[in-house]
Amino acid sequence: MSPSVSTVKALLERLVGFDTTSSNSNIPLIEFVESYLAGHGVASRRVATDDGLKSSLFATIGTGEGAGIALSGHTDVVPVAGQVWDSDPFQLVERDGKLYGRGTCDMKGYLACCLAIVPLLQARRLKVPFHIAFSYDEEVGCTGVRPMIGEFGKTLPTPRMVFVGEPSKMAVVDAHKGPVRWRVELTGRAAHSSMPHYGVNAITYAGRLIGEILRMEEELKAGPLNPRFDPPWTSTQITQIAGGTASNVVPVPCWFGWETRALPQFDPFILQRRLEKFAAEVCLPDMRRVAPESQIEIRAVNHVSAYAADEVSGIVPLTLKLAGQNATLAVSYCTEAGLFQDGGAPAIICGPGDIAQAHTANEFIDIEELEKCLAFLTRLADWAEA
Numbered sequence: 001m002s003p004s005v006s007t008v009k010a011l012l013e014r015l016v017g018f019d020t021t022s023s024n025s026n027i028p029l030i031e032f033v034e035s036y037l038a039g040h041g042v043a044s045r046r047v048a049t050d051d052g053l054k055s056s057l058f059a060t061i062g063t064g065e066g067a068g069i070a071l072s073g074h075t076d077v078v079p080v081a082g083q084v085w086d087s088d089p090f091q092l093v094e095r096d097g098k099l100y101g102r103g104t105c106d107m108k109g110y111l112a113c114c115l116a117i118v119p120l121l122q123a124r125r126l127k128v129p130f131h132i133a134f135s136y137d138e139e140v141g142c143t144g145v146r147p148m149i150g151e152f153g154k155t156l157p158t159p160r161m162v163f164v165g166e167p168s169k170m171a172v173v174d175a176h177k178g179p180v181r182w183r184v185e186l187t188g189r190a191a192h193s194s195m196p197h198y199g200v201n202a203i204t205y206a207g208r209l210i211g212e213i214l215r216m217e218e219e220l221k222a223g224p225l226n227p228r229f230d231p232p233w234t235s236t237q238i239t240q241i242a243g244g245t246a247s248n249v250v251p252v253p254c255w256f257g258w259e260t261r262a263l264p265q266f267d268p269f270i271l272q273r274r275l276e277k278f279a280a281e282v283c284l285p286d287m288r289r290v291a292p293e294s295q296i297e298i299r300a301v302n303h304v305s306a307y308a309a310d311e312v313s314g315i316v317p318l319t320l321k322l323a324g325q326n327a328t329l330a331v332s333y334c335t336e337a338g339l340f341q342d343g344g345a346p347a348i349i350c351g352p353g354d355i356a357q358a359h360t361a362n363e364f365i366d367i368e369e370l371e372k373c374l375a376f377l378t379r380l381a382d383w384a385e386a
Contacts, residue, residue: 002117002374002375002377003117003120003374005370005371005374008109008112008113008370008374009092009094009099009367009370011111011116012092012099012101012104012108012112012370013092014032015032015108015111015112016090016091016092016101016102016104016108017090017091017092018090019102020076020077020103021076021077021080021102022077022079022136022139025054026054026055026075026076026136027053027054027055029075030046030055030075030134033057033115033134036115036118037059040118040122041122042059042061042118042122042132043059044057044059044132045057045155046058047147047148047151049147054137054144055136056133056134056135056136056144056145056148057133057134058131058132058133058134058148058151058156059131059132060129060130060132060157061118061126061129061130061132062121062124062126062129062130062384063126063129066127066128066129066160067157067159067160068128068129068130068131068157068159068160069128069130069131069161069384070130070131070132070133070161070162070163070340070345071114071130071133071163072133072134072135072162072165072336072340072347073107073108073110073111073114073133073134073135073164073166073351074134074135074136074137074138074139074144074145074336075108075111075134075135075136076136076137076138076139076140076144077102077103077106077108078102078106078358078359080102080361083360083361084361085361085362086362087100087101089101089102089363090102092104094367097367097368098365098366099364099365099366099367100362100363100364101363101364102363103363104357104363104364104365105167105352105353105355105357105363105364105365106166106167106353106358106359106363107165107166107167109351109352109365109369109373110165110166110167110351110352111134111165113165113373113374113377114132114165114377115132116374117374117377117381118132120378120381121381124381124384124385125385126381126385127384127385127386128160128383128384129384130381130384133145133159133162135148135336138335141181142336142339143302145336145339146339149340149342149345150343152343152344152345153344158343158344159340159345160313160345160346161315161345161346161347161348162337162340162347163347163350163380164335164336164337164340164347164348164349164350164351165349165350165351165352165373166333166337166349166351166355167351167352167353167354167355167357167358167365168329168349168351168353168355169352169353169354169369170323170350170351170352170369170372170373170376171323171325171328171329171350172319172320172323172327172328172329172348172349172350173328173329173330173331173348173349173350174308174309174316174328174329174330174348174349175229175264175307175308175309175328175331176306176307176330176331176333176334176337176338176349177229177234177235177261177262177263177264177306177331177332177334178261178303178304178305178306178307178334178338179259179260179261179262179302179303179304179334180259180260180262180269180272180304181239181257181258181259181301181302181303182257182258182259182272182298182299182300182301183255183256183257183298183299183301184209184255184256184258184297184298185253185254185255185295185296186202186206186209186243186253186294186295186296186297187252187253187294187296188200188201188250188251188252188253188254188291189252189290189291190249190250190251190252191249191250192249192250193249193250194248196250197290198250198290199250199252199290199291200250200252200290200291200294201250202243202244202251202252202254203243203244203251203254205254205286205287205296206241206243206254206255206256208278208283209256209275209278209279209283210256212275212278212282213236213238213271213275216236216274216275217236217237220234220235224263224266226263226264226330228329228330229263229330229331229332230332231332234260234261234262234263234266234268235260235261235332236258236259236260237258237259238256238257238258239257239258239259240255240256240257241254241255241257242254242255243255257301261334262306263306264307264308265306265308266306268303272300275298276298279298283296284296304338304339305338305339305341305342306338307335307337307338307341307347309328309341309346309347310341310346310347312346313346315346315347315348316328316348318383319348322379322380323376333355335349337349351373352365352369352370352372352373353365353366353369354366354369
């Protein structure tokens with residue numbers, strides 16, 4: 001028998017009560033999960049940061065043979081600062097068939113379902129063991145899951161399959177884009193603003209670099225295209241900018257951030273190499289004619305692989321069968337699925353909730369979504385026992 005949705009609600013209430021905004025520690029939540037698992041006879045292992053302020057958690061249920069299947073989700077949430085909520089974002093509130101609170105949709109609803117299914121899994125004679133794989137800092141670049149994946153094949157088993165429960169309304173997602181975020185730093189030379197020819201204006205040259213990025217953007221829109229995605233091209237945009245020191249000083253410093261969301265099979269670092277070539281051949285010669293000390297540094301600060309589901313493991317047809325669906329979807333947002341796959345563990349995305357609710361004020365998940373997720377996980381348990 002599948003666990004009741006009331007069990008999920010009770011667990012979700014506890015999980016939402018932990019403020020695991022990425023800037024905070026997630027250890028209180030991890031301690032709760034450890035205690036819950038231990039209460040059901042399940043041992044777990046932390047993969048913690050060096051300072052011990054954050055940790056992933058890995059646990060195995062069942063003694064079946066083989067590598068097992070993992071239920072994966074992140075414990076961190078995005079900030080509520082600047083948002084207007086109708087209720088305390090860290091207190092679960094039920095209204096009209098919906099559960100409100102930060103992380104209900106993204107993605108503590110799925111974590112609660114994974115925990116609720118534990119007693120059922122313990123009661124089964126699983127031929128394929130289950131793993132719980134909860135990470136941290138997904139919202140700031142999928143950084144927390146990487147050390148845990150790094151332990152696969154060493155101190156942790158490499159899962160045969162990974163079910164990433166990001167909100168997809170329980171649709172089966174077999175592809176997503178891969179983001180790269182860059183920081184570009186320019187250094188010019190100061191001068192009085194009445195004598196600009198004695199200085200090098202870092203903001204001006206940042207504008208030239210941005211112009212080149214905009215030209216690349218137009219080229220990317222022209223193709224190659226993949227109609228499964230929205231938008232169907234590899235996208236790129238400027239995301240941050242700052243520079244200058246005073247209105248009467250030729251600005252020495254300027255920096256800006258830019259991001260690309262790359263289609264699978266597209267090498268986003270082609271764009272970095274092109275911008276570096278533009279900087280070296282167009283910008284720096286002009287800058288250094290006046291100020292030899294001028295610099296332009298372009299560096300990637302985060303990269304998450306684009307994801308396209310493995311075709312050998314059988315995870316796609318299995319998930320479609322369990323979900324009662326005939327077709328898969330592709331999405332433009334990013335998950336940890338590509339990193340699991342890079343680490344040798346084929347992954348799929350299928351989870352409760354609507355991504356449109358993620359990160360919003362008054363974030364919620366429909367109770368019906370949690371019921372569908374519980375039914376899916378019960379069928380997965382049936383498959384692992386058969």
